[in-house]
Amino acid sequence: MTSERPRARRPVPKLERDTHGYWEHLRRHELVIQRCTQCRTYRHHPRPMCPECHSLDFEWARMSGRGAIYTYALVNQPLHPFWNGKTPYNVVLVELEEGVRIVSNLVDCPNDLIRIGMPVTVVWEDVSEEISLPMFRPETA
């Protein structure tokens, strides 16, 4: 092979007015979830108004970074070139200690060892200058 093609990069989120604060905290490796400052209810994904008390006031509440696998999928088809040659890859739903669930990938763990309930902790993948993504690895004792 002579033609040198750049390796495909991971897709990145689109930063928008209602969500950019989330991604800005992640860029600093701070795992946060949006929380209403009036009634203290978490909401994910981010949105302008609390669906419980209708307050527009919110904070980006810092999470511990620990959680457990709630469910997972093993993807056999690469639908984006970043995953070419990387299938099967996992996608996991992590239930954070604080009770909110987020979609991520589990790293440092063979797919056949993934279990629902497995304790995990956050690690960071810097995708670009602007974007860092929370990933998870099995929590070591």
Next chain:
Amino acid sequence: MKARALQNKAAIAGIGCTDFSRDSGRTEYQLALEAAVAACRDAGISPHEIDCITLSSYQSETVDEAELVNGLGMKNLSYLGLVGHGGGAGCAVVGHAALAIATGMAETALCLRALNSRSEFRYGQFDKNRGEENLEAPVPWFYSFLHPYGFFTPAQWAAFWARRHMHEYGTTAEHFGAIAVAARKHAARNPAARFYRQPITMQDYLDCRMVVDPIRLFDCCLETDGACAVIVTSAERARDLAHRPAYIRAMAQGTGGPGLFPITAFNRERITGMEETARMGDFLFAMADLRREDIDVAQLYDHFGPLVLLSLEDLGFCARGEGGPFVEGGRIELGGDLPINTHGGLVAEAYIHGFNHIVEGVRQVRGTSTAQVEGAEHVLVTSADGVPTSGLILSRST
């Protein structure tokens, strides 16, 4: 109590479909026109008599009301309606037409869905369609929380629900397989179906390709080019037309509460059932004054077989967690207590965003299905869940 004002006021009087294929060789516009004319002929009316059009909308529609007017030539449209969320809309599209008719806003309605979901936009290939230069997640904005992790398609999202159901309730691959086997058994009798004369065994199911573990190929809906249309009119007028009316006994929509994202409502209390389907089902049966056991046959939206199992629980046909045992032993096959998707469904007949489920519901009421349930009186039809959903109960008599 929800209003019963709609009960049996309107009926489906005509049904029409194009052929179902992998490459129609014609535009979605043409498919829509062909299905519309077929439905009018079936009802015994002229397209020029249509005064109401209701359609569904999601992301990829290419046919609108103006083009239907331009193609079909009606001059007296007085009511137009559009229901969002594609697969979730189908039953509501018919229901909104029924509401227009019941309130005197219109007399004869055309409802349809046309799509080239195999030869043009393929839902199951989501990011592949976009090319590798396109790194930024697309709108709508919530894709930004999924795409960076390689989580692109409804099949992938459905896997989360299926896995969690297996974990909480001991549901097995064979339980999911029972849904696929039933669909293929029914499709095998249906000459219009993609899998006509191609039944499968449970072993065939277990041996088929794993698309996204635990979702197998035979759990997944097809990708189809085709169109389906129905004509809705007043119950009174329907009695004077060509076929036995399929009375619209009830229609309901449902969203459930906050946290509603497309098949990704992962921050609701449970992800072993769809809140919007449970709410819609309660509204629907209350409006119909019927019990679950009054339903003779059901056409349940089957984008993914395992989600049908969830629907059976959400709709109250069995208790939470008992969907697996419920589908065992042929209960959902022709001859069982509750035959499901007697045309073969989205997994074995065609993927027309569930409009083919509505057409099959009408056939059961008329007694003309290729997998006819003897004496079917009440037929339940549902549209996609995981999005704002809807359902219909069609009945043979008032």
